[in-house]
Amino acid sequence: MSEPFYVTTAISYPNGRPHIGHAYEAIAADAIARFQRLMGRDVRFQTGTDEHGLKMAQAARARDITPRQLADEMSGYFKEMADKLDISCDRFIRTSDEDHYAASQAIWKAMEDAGDLYLDRYEGWYSVRDEAFYDEKELIDGEGGTKLSPQGTPVEWTVEESWFFRLSKYQEPLLALYREQPDFIRPESRRNEIASFVSGGLNDLSVSRTSFDWGVPVPGSPGHVMYVWVDALTNYITGLGYPNGGDLWDRFWPANVHIIGKDIVRFHAVYWPAFLMSAKIALPNQVFGHGFLLNKGEKMSKSVGNVVDPIAMADTYGVDQLRYFLLREVSFGQDGSYSHEAIVNRSNSELANSFGNLAQRTLSMIFKNLNGELPAIDRNEDDAALVRTVAAACLDELPRAFEQFAFSIGIEAWMKAVFACNQYVDAQAPWTLRKTDPDRMKVVLGVLFQAIRDLAIAISPIIPTSAGKLLDQMGIAADARDFAALERQGWYDELRASGFVLTQPSGLFPRLELEEA
Numbered sequence: 238m239s240e241p242f243y244v245t246t247a248i249s250y251p252n253g254r255p256h257i258g259h260a261y262e263a264i265a266a267d268a269i270a271r272f273q274r275l276m277g278r279d280v281r282f283q284t285g286t287d288e289h290g291l292k293m294a295q296a297a298r299a300r301d302i303t304p305r306q307l308a309d310e311m312s313g314y315f316k317e318m319a320d321k322l323d324i325s326c327d328r329f330i331r332t333s334d335e336d337h338y339a340a341s342q343a344i345w346k347a348m349e350d351a352g353d354l355y356l357d358r359y360e361g362w363y364s365v366r367d368e369a370f371y372d373e374k375e376l377i378d379g380e381g382g383t384k385l386s387p388q389g390t391p392v393e394w395t396v397e398e399s400w401f402f403r404l405s406k407y408q409e410p411l412l413a414l415y416r417e418q419p420d421f422i423r424p425e426s427r428r429n430e431i432a433s434f435v436s437g438g439l440n441d442l443s444v445s446r447t448s449f450d451w452g453v454p455v456p457g458s459p460g461h462v463m464y465v466w467v468d469a470l471t472n473y474i475t476g477l478g479y480p481n482g483g484d485l486w487d488r489f490w491p492a493n494v495h496i497i498g499k500d501i502v503r504f505h506a507v508y509w510p511a512f513l514m515s516a517k518i519a520l521p522n523q524v525f526g527h528g529f530l531l532n533k534g535e536k537m538s539k540s541v542g543n544v545v546d547p548i549a550m551a552d553t554y555g556v557d558q559l560r561y562f563l564l565r566e567v568s569f570g571q572d573g574s575y576s577h578e579a580i581v582n583r584s585n586s587e588l589a590n591s592f593g594n595l596a597q598r599t600l601s602m603i604f605k606n607l608n609g610e611l612p613a614i615d616r617n618e619d620d621a622a623l624v625r626t627v628a629a630a631c632l633d634e635l636p637r638a639f640e641q642f643a644f645s646i647g648i649e650a651w652m653k654a655v656f657a658c659n660q661y662v663d664a665q666a667p668w669t670l671r672k673t674d675p676d677r678m679k680v681v682l683g684v685l686f687q688a689i690r691d692l693a694i695a696i697s698p699i700i701p702t703s704a705g706k707l708l709d710q711m712g713i714a715a716d717a718r719d720f721a722a723l724e725r726q727g728w729y730d731e732l733r734a735s736g737f738v739l740t741q742p743s744g745l746f747p748r749l750e751l752e753e754a
């Protein structure tokens with residue numbers, strides 16, 4: 238049986254429609270899931286929506302609807318976005334799902350059984366926007382003497398009866414975790430940040446609320462609902478059948494990686510492992526905090542009016558073009574910027590003019606000059622050099638980078654191989670050979686056909702639909718599009734022997750207009 242691999246995204250608050258930051262995270266996690274499948278792993282991939290808490294309750298009140306109505310409506314848009322962007326998740330979880338209540342109450346009871354929960358009174362600061370409690374010393378000064386959270390969001394003084402989790406007890410075990418498993422938090426800069434936060438001492442955490450009721454009821458404690466992050470984090474195990482166990486649970490827990498944004502690393506790298514230690518559940522292997530996506534270098538906000546709907550963006554540029562841009566342009570882990578010009582330029586120069594054109598030129602020549610039949614080939618040194626370049630990119634550099642989630646580096650290696658192919662086309666000039674040396678032309682086209690197939694398979698986690706269409710045109714069987722197939726010799730001769738004939742190829746990447754419509 239192949240090795241299991243469980244990857245998750247954060248679950249988004251459906252208090253409004255999804256924005257491009259949500260799309261970015263889903264696309265990155267999807268690229269990881271698809272890549273791991275191509276590596277032969279048995280992948281489980283989960284995403285979804287985080288529907289409880291005060292933020293949802295307030296957003297619903299503002300619209301005069303119930304939180305559940307708001308969640309139903311908005312969660313639908315997140316699901317629609319996932320479908321639109323080809324997010325290949327195995328489960329789209331909603332924290333209002335029935336099994337999620339059972340799982341959240343089970344982990345609660347496990348923490349209670351461990352003696353880690355006690356009833357007291359919370360008096361302190363709370364940010365509804367972050368759904369987070371902050372220590373006085375963490376706050377920053379806002380305008381007019383107001384206090385803001387370290388994320389710059391408003392905080393309010395909150396006093397209420399609350400259950401507490403003995404987070405302080407886990408300071409040492411957490412520091413030991415970061416020490417012994419340095420990869421638990423990536424990238425490294427975020428690990429250092431978290432380690433220093435924890436070293437500064439941990440207060441016990443308020444884990445229930447009594448001032449509203451939109452949440453998972455605390456078992457045996459009427460009037461209390463769980464603090465939204467307790468149930469939210471539990472989604473990762475709900476989706477595998479916790480607490481009932483079963484095949485998914487046995488196979489996929491602990492998760493390989495939780496993909497999240499840098500603003501919520503504390504919840505995943507401090508609270509979550511502490512809850513799990515308390516409940517005696519194994520810890521995930523890794524929490525990866527990616528950077529933020531900025532609009533032309535600026536933070537997106539509704540008041541600035543620069544929030545872009547990812548579904549509309551996918552309609553404008555194409556799904557694969559958007560996916561490619563985000564993973565190519567932004568170094569994963571760091572912040573990145575997008576703009577209309579940047580997306581159009583990347584897409585036109587790399588997808589349309591370089592890769593698309595390479596495929597289109599080659600397949601058209603085979604179609605027109607060889608009646609679509611694949612030629613037998615006998616390589617010379619130039620051909621062998623190209624084959625080596627393409628193999629190094631597709632079988633070594635790209636997978637090594639993707640294994641580390643370094644998409645931009647892997648794609649760059651791939652792009653270099655695409656350039657090498659285009660240089661080879663220019664140097665060999667098959668259109669001239671057609672008259673001067675038709676046999677040599679056949680070899681050149683055959684070598685290119687093989688290179689394009691390798692390039693298409695390797696890049697398919699990033700641009701699945703376009704790569705799939707190209708491989709369809711090329712007669713590559715659906716079950717021969719993974720890294721094992723890339724390693725396999727003999728596929729080309731088998732494809733020839735099968736009598737495969739290319740039909741008129743159709744273009745993959747339309748050129749985008751630079752002028753904004």
Ligand code: MSP
Nearest residue numbers: 247248249250258259287469470497498499529530
């Ligand atoms: N509901 C919590 C997560 C709970 S996970 C158990 C939450 N939701 S969110 O909707 O605010 O954010 C969802 C994800 O999108 C987070 O990982 C967050 O970091 C990410 N992003 C939100 N805005 C972003 C950008 N502008 N750029 C990139 N990612 C961003 O937090």
